[in-house]
Amino acid sequence: MWEQVHQALQQSIQRVLFKIATLLPGVLALVLALLIFAAIGWLLALILRKILLAMHFDARMEKWGIANLSEWSPANSPTFLVTRIVFWATFMVGLFVGIAAFDASSAYGVSAYIVGYLSKIVAAIVVLFAGIVIARFLSRSVLINGVNMNLQHARLLSLGVKWLVLVFTSAMVLDHLGIARGIVDLGFGILFGGIVLALALAVGLGSRDLVSRSLERENLKTTKEEDVVRHF
Amino acid sequence: MAELETQPEPKQKTIGAGQEYLLVAVPAPLGSEVLSSTIEKLSQAASRLSLSCPLLLAVPGEEALEEPVEMEAASHTNLPLRYVTYTQPATDAAATPWLANTATQRSIFSLANKIGIRSCTVLGTDVGFNRDLLTPEKLSLFMGPGVEGNFDLVMPLYSMQAFDDLLNKSILYPLTRALYGHRVRYPLANELQASSKLMQKFPANFEKDSVRQQGRLLWLATTAVNQNLKICQVQLGARRPQGHEGIELSDALAQLAGPLFTDMEDNAAFWQRVRGSHDVPTFGNAEVASGATDTVDVRRMIEAFELGVRNLREIWSLVLPPVTLMEVKKLSRLTPDTFHMPDALWARIIYDFALAHRLRNIHRAHLFGALTPLYLGWVASYAVEVNAAGIAMAEERVEQLARAYEAEKPYLLSRWRWPDRFHP
Missing domain, CATH: 1.10.287 (Helix Hairpins)
Structure with missing residues (x-):
């Protein structure tokens, strides 16, 4: 009885170790892929940043009237935004490659x-x-x-x-x-x-009179005041 | 401003080749009654000035006509006149009147640069044209300093009522004065006279400007100061602003203060070196603004300010430092009779908003909306003081505000140079 239990435990431990041994190369491949693609991304971003700075990309964007891009971008710099996008896109590709490698090694699909x-x-x-x-x-x-x-x-x-x-x-x-x-x-x-x-109910039924009185009052006040004060 | 402050310099006798005309741009089209009466007045004005070169009229047309043509409409006067036409760019004058004015002025300058003239007098644009101003006396007075005195820029000086043109009184005039050191009372005028030297500073092919350039206004006085050119002002008498219907106050703030803030960014290297301010030569006699000015009921403006204090603190905190926010909050506890916004506080608020415009702390569409209740607070404070002291004190009050802007300029310099140090 104890021998059977012992055997069953040994077999399960062997199975677990086997699974870990099977997964390890995949994990290693995932980490390696992430590191390599992070390095590639960093390098690409660096090169791109130098090129964009040489092109006066920020000034050009402003000149072309794409001011909104600056507002969305960290540090108000479109160059910074573009280089960040390139870095993280490369990193994400690395992640997908790593997962694919992990999957191939683990054979789980x-x-x-x-x-x-x-x-x-x-x-x-x-x-x-x-x-x-x-x-x-x-x-x-x-x-x-x-x-x-x-x-x-x-x-x-x-x-x-x-x-x-x-x-x-x-x-x-x-x-x-x-x-x-x-x-x-x-x-x-x-x-x-x-x-x-x-x-709709609140405005249409409940506050109808209130809204109309408020608008009338507003209109009267505005007209009276604008006769005296001219801002521009 | 009762007497002539500075005498114009001796008349220039020789006129260089290519600068043989004095261009006068009138917004009235050919054949109109307005144009013929303007020519009549111009003829009388010309006889007062001993002009050494012929006048050339620029009128709006469908196409730009750069070759001067004899004007038959002027045959009844003794004034030999030729005309050219300028195109009025397609801008929405009702929604963006100041931009439309600028576009028209640039169109006129572009034409003048191509023709080669000695000076250009703009007698308003479609939006700002005021026939009553054009008496022959005023015309000759207005054209005189540029023609005879060698001034590069002649700006108008109006006599406004106490509660008119408040955006100019509260922001445009004191800010340009503190930044650039010249006391030009109406930095955005419809009437002006510019020399060829000044006009050459503006590119001829402005149609090809970038979007950023096209959204700008012409700050001629600023450009003239930057280029070390001579500026003067001429008293043109009483005038009431047109009061553009249908334009929201926050939109007007964005259309007027926005381009000025953009200009600040471009000229930062220049205005950071300027200290104090000085008068510019002024010609003509000041007139008293006609029409009695009522006292203003400030309750509604104070209500709008208080509503802003209750609701916009979070947004203001992105623009204003905590000390200013505290002071603004204290103001909301005052009663309408005692409501007073210190000039120094208002000047610092404007400087903070100019900086936020540069740093884009918040979206620019929101920036001027957030400034509106504060501006109404300033108007209420101004109105309370003018109501109490009398409208005669209004001009002194504006002068006092302008001095406060100058006194607070070191604050702007510090924030501009080291924005993070003060950043809330």
Whole structure:
């Protein structure tokens, strides 16, 4: 009895060690691929940076009126943005190559699935990042314009817009990743539709008189003041 | 400004080849009544000035006509006149009037550079044209310093009411004065006279300018100072701004202060060396602005300012240092009667926004929107003081603000050179 147990344990340990021995070259290949591609990426970024600086790339971008690129870029430098993109793109290629090598050595056939899902994850991260940036931009726009229109609840509106965009983005991300797709679709539809309906009812029925009185008052005040003060 | 401060230099007798015309640009098209009455006045003005070279009229046309043509419309006057035409660039004058003005002025300068003239007098553009200003006396006064005195740039000086042109009073004038050291009261004028020397500083092929260049305004006085050219001002009398309908205050701030901030970035090496300011020669007698000025109800402006303080602190904190934010917050606790924004604080706020414009701390579309409630706070403070002291004090109040801008310039220099040191 004890011998059988001993034998079974030995066999399992051998199997585990065998698996580890099988995986090790793959892990080594993955690390090596990452290091090599990181070095290649760094070198490419360095060369590209020198070329772009020699071309006065930042000044050219500004001259061409692509000012937005500077605003999106760290350190307000389009050159820096481009070299970073090149480095990380090379690094990602290294990651995929490493995973492929890992898969070949382990013979599990997971790489196709991982690579396929990784591309989805990357796309989801991009969507999430864009959503966060857009949410921040729109919420600031609404807040500033609301304040300049003398809306007392400008902050509330701004928060509403921000969360609306974030909820929309989250639904897109989860849908893209295929996580609880049915629930997300249904939940988002109910939430979004509910918010819009609530706003429509609030403005259309509840606050109709309030809004019209407020607008009339605003109009009267503006006309009276503009007769005396001329800003430009 | 009751008497002539500086006498113009002796009249230049010889005119070089290629500079035989004095160009006068009028926004009225050929055949219009406005043009014929302008010619009449111009004829009277020319007789007052002993012109040593002929006048050449520039009028708007569908195509640029660079070869001078005899003008039949002027046959009833004794003034020998020829004309050329300039094109008015397709810009949305209703939405961006200052940009449209600049585009027209550049079109005129481009034509003048091609023809080769001695000086160019611009009597307004379509947007800014004011016929009432064009009395023969004022025309001759306005053209005199450039024709007889060898000034490279003649800028107008208007008598404005206390609550008119507040964007100029609060930002454009004091900022350009503190930066470049010249006291040109209306740095963005529709009427002006420029010498060929000054006009040559502007490229002739401006149609091929980059987008960045096309979005700019012409700060002629700034360019003249940078080039060490001679500037003067001429009193053109009382005037009320047109009040462009449909333009939001934040948009106007972006259209006027934005290009000035961009100009600051380009001329940083120059204005960092300038200390203090000096008067420029001024000709003509000042007139009192007609029409009684009412007192202004500041409650709504203060409400807008307080709303900004309650809601925009997070955005302001990206632009303003904590000390300034504290001072702004303190202001929101004042009652309308005692509301007062110190000039030094307002000057520092503008300097901070200029720096944020350069560093792009926040998106530029948001920057001027965030400045609007602060600007209304300054207007409220100005109005409270002018209401209390009387409108006669308004000019003194603007002068006091301009001095505060100059006094706070070291703050701008420090922040400009070492932005991280002060960064919130």
